[in-house]
Amino acid sequence: xxxxxxxxxxxxxxxxxxxxxxxxxxxxxxxxxxxxxxxxxxxxxxxxxxxxxxxxxxxxxxxxxxxxxxxxxxxxxxxxxxxxxxxxxxxxxxxxxxxxxxxxxxxxxxxxxxxxxxxxxxxxxxxxxxxxxxxxxxxxxxxxxxxxxxxxxxxxxxxxxxxxxxxxxxxxxxxxxxxxxxxxxxxxxxxxxxxxxxxxxxxxxxxxxxxxxxxxxxxxxxxxxxxxxxxxxxxxxxxxxxxxxxxxxxxxxxxxxxxxxxxxxxxxxxxxxxxxxxxxxxxxxxxxxxxxxxxxxxxxxxxxxxxxxxxxxxxxxxxxxxxxxxxxxxxxxxxxxxxxxxxxxxxxxxxxxxxxxxxxxxxxxxxxxxxxxxxxxxxxxxxxxxxxxxxxx
Numbered sequence: 454x455x456x457x458x459x460x461x462x463x464x465x466x467x468x469x470x471x472x473x474x475x476x477x478x479x480x481x482x483x484x485x486x487x488x489x490x491x492x493x494x495x496x497x498x499x500x501x502x503x504x505x506x507x508x509x510x511x512x513x514x515x516x517x518x519x520x521x522x523x524x525x526x527x528x529x530x531x532x533x534x535x536x537x538x539x540x541x542x543x544x545x546x547x548x549x550x551x552x553x554x555x556x557x558x559x560x561x562x563x564x565x566x567x568x569x570x571x572x573x574x575x576x577x578x579x580x581x582x583x584x585x586x587x588x589x590x591x592x593x594x595x596x597x598x599x600x601x602x603x604x605x606x607x608x609x610x611x612x613x614x615x616x617x618x619x620x621x622x623x624x625x626x627x628x629x630x631x632x633x634x635x636x637x638x639x640x641x642x643x644x645x646x647x648x649x650x651x652x653x654x655x656x657x658x659x660x661x662x663x664x665x666x667x668x669x670x671x672x673x674x675x676x677x678x679x680x681x682x683x684x685x686x687x688x689x690x691x692x693x694x695x696x697x698x699x700x701x702x703x704x705x706x707x708x709x710x711x712x713x714x715x716x717x718x719x720x721x722x723x724x725x726x727x728x729x730x731x732x733x734x735x736x737x738x739x740x741x742x743x744x745x746x747x748x749x750x751x752x753x754x755x756x757x758x759x760x761x762x763x764x765x766x767x768x769x770x771x772x773x774x775x776x777x778x779x780x781x782x783x784x785x786x787x788x789x790x791x792x793x794x795x796x797x798x799x800x801x802x803x804x805x806x807x808x809x810x811x812x813x814x815x816x817x818x819x820x821x822x823x824x825x826x827x828x829x830x831x832x833x834x835x836x837x838x839x840x841x842x843x844x845x846x
Contacts, residue, residue, distance in 0.1 A: 461745055462529075462678055463761030464754045466522055467807070468741060470764060472515025474771050475507060475799050480566055481779035482795040484628040484788050489715025495791050501711055503792035508707035513726050516568060517734045520662040523572055524669025525678060527579055530830075537831075544830050545580055549573045551829035555769075555822065557647075564772040565646040568662075569765075571654050575663050582667060590667040597664035598727055604656060605724035632780040632787035639781035661727055668731075681742050688739055695736020702729025759810040766820030767806050774802050 485492040491504070530548070534541040556570025582590050624646075631642035677683050702725050709722035745754055760767055777783030778798070790798075813820065818836065819827060828834050 459529075460754050460758045461680075461742070462522065462525065463759075463764075464745065464757035465518070465678070465738065465741060466761030466764040467757035467759075468737075468761075469515050469518040469522060470760065470767055470771070470806075471799070471803055472511045473519060473768065474803055475511040475796075476515065477564065477566065477771065478775055478795060478799060478802075479507070480564070481632075481775040482787060482790060482798075483792075484625045484632075488622065488625050489719075490622065490625075491711070491714055492788070494788065500792045503796050505707050505711045507796065508710040509703050512710070513706065513723075513730045514703075514734050514737070516658060517661060517665050517731055518737065519568075520572075520665035521669040521672070521734070521738075523576075524579065524666035524671075525673040527576075527583060527666070527670050528673030531583070539831070542580060545576065547832060548826065548830040549576045549580075551826045552576065555765075555826070559769060559772060560647040560650070561644045562640060563643070563769070563776050565643045565650045566654070567647070567650075567772075568654065568658070569768075570651065571659060571662060574655075575659065575666060578663060579666050579670065583670060590671055594664040594667040597660040597667075598731065601657075601660040601664070601727040602724045604660070605720055605727065629788050633785050635781045637781075639776075661731070665731065678742070681739075681746055688743070691732075691735050691739045694732050695739075699729050699733030699736055702726050703733055706730075756807065759814050760807045762814065763810045763820035763823060765826060766822040767810065769822055770806060771802065 479486040483492055483495075492500075527545075530545065531541055534544055550573065552573030553570045554573075556567045556573060559569060560567035582593070628642060631638045672678065675683065681688060702722075706722040706726045709716070709719040713719050744750060779785070779787040810820075818824075
């Protein structure tokens with residue numbers, strides 16, 4: 454296995470974690486986030502600018518990158534099974550079950566917007582596709598993106614129906630009350646919200662996530678993340694499309710999210726983003742791959758790769774950190790910080806995780822969550838000491 458290839462994939466995962474943190478933190482910090490109404494407490498020019506930048510650069514992009522890398526890693530799992538002489542399908546079924554279990558625990562106790570359970574369920578469909586021709590998977594991915602767009606258009610029709618009313622803000626007030634109360638109230642609110650969020654993620658993000666799984670699977674088969682040379686002819690077209698079509702869709706989405714939240718324009722912009730966000734995400738990947746091969750590339754990869762190697766643990770730790778900051782589990786800062794302060798917490802949390810990841814890997818082979826998921830996948834315990842050789846099967 455090409456070690457440089459693995460480090461680049463880990464570095465991309467670490468970058469994806471930055472974007473996921475920059476979006477998920479608002480679910481904890483701002484009770485009005487994704488409610489269809491902007492927070493009336495923070496309506497100044499700087500507040501608007503911060504929310505606009507987050508929507509422009511981060512929202513609806515980084516779960517796509519994480520999904521693409523999940524599909525890419527599917528090929529790495531297949532290679533690992535081949536090296537171990539183990540049957541691939543049983544391993545992946547156990548891995549899917551492990552992801553669902555971790556996701557349900559995460560969704561019920563820390564963050565009801567958990568995506569792990571969705572990945573576990575969708576990976577069962579990925580098992581169906583991994584042995585098929587790339588062209589078939591590519592066509593399915595494009596159809597899934599169109600389906601995601603049409604589901605949002607259906608939302609426009611429902612919104613325009615006579616029965617549709619103004620945005621419901623009871624959940625906003627309930628969230629503030631629960632996150633400002635004790636740990637029990639916080640946990641009860643999170644558990645109550647999780648089932649409805651499962652349905653929203655399955656139909657709202659599920660088709661796009663599965664599409665990116667399939668594209669990542671194809672990229673893994675072609676070893677596209679080995680280096681820019683493997684897709685050199687696509688570099689300029691992807692960057693051009695990302696700067697025009699991708700960024701244009703992101704601008705419309707950000708403007709609608711900030712200046713017309715909850716309206717028809719917002720839903721139209723969201724539908725369009727299901728087609729444009731993957732292009733901007735691809736441009737992010739290409740730009741990073743170019744950076745990795747620059748004079749600073751080795752340093753960037755060395756800084757990011759440890760965090761990406763512990764991506765599952767770091768994803769869960771982000772939720773723990775945000776819960777301790779914003780909910781009744783800790784400091785109860787929900788709706789207490791202006792947007793610029795919330796945004797400033799993102800690099801603080803991220804760089805802390807980066808340092809802790811490098812420190813952890815000096816003494817351990819895997820992160821805590823990775824070690825547990827690996828044990829479920831392989832159905833045997835693996836040594837945790839750094840440098841130890843895992844048992845083969």
